Amino acid sequence: xxxTMCGSQAGCGGCPIAAGFYLATTLDALPEGRRGxxxxxxxxxxxxxxxLLSLGLLPGVxxxxxxxxxxxxxxxxxxxxxxxxxxxxxxxVTTD
Numbered sequence: 001x002x003x004t005m006c007g008s009q010a011g012c013g014g015c016p017i018a019a020g021f022y023l024a025t026t027l028d029a030l031p032e033g034r035r036g037x038x039x040x041x042x043x044x045x046x047x048x049x050x051x052l053l054s055l056g057l058l059p060g061v062x063x064x065x066x067x068x069x070x071x072x073x074x075x076x077x078x079x080x081x082x083x084x085x086x087x088x089x090x091x092x093v094t095t096d
Contacts, residue, residue: 025095027063028072028088035064036093038076043090055081057091 024039038061043049056076057063067073071082083091 023094024092026089027065027074027083027091027093028085030065030093030095032065032068034095035062036095037062038091039094040092041090042092043087048087048090052087052091055079055083057081063091063093 025036027036027038030036038057038059040059041049041052041057043052056079061076064075065072066075066080071084072088073080073082074088
């Protein structure tokens with residue numbers, strides 16, 4: 001298997017370019033049961049950013065998707081919050 005970053009045959013485990021590198025995705029793209037870490041917030045407006053911050057979705061916070069319908073329900077620390085698709089797509093996460 002070759003590295004998706006540099007093409008080396010070593011894969012990303014021993015790659016000096018991409019060691020410890022994870023591709024980011026949005027919170028709304030994670031399947032149920034999947035965990036991730038919030039890396040940044042890409043909210044278009046100030047009101048959306050304030051809402052995400054007030055819900056505890058800060059960079060560095062671990063999240064887990066509990067349910068995807070009728071709203072995206074995630075556990076963030078000891079809190080469980082529901083997000084609509086627009087807000088969830090503004091949360092950039094990485095998974096391991």
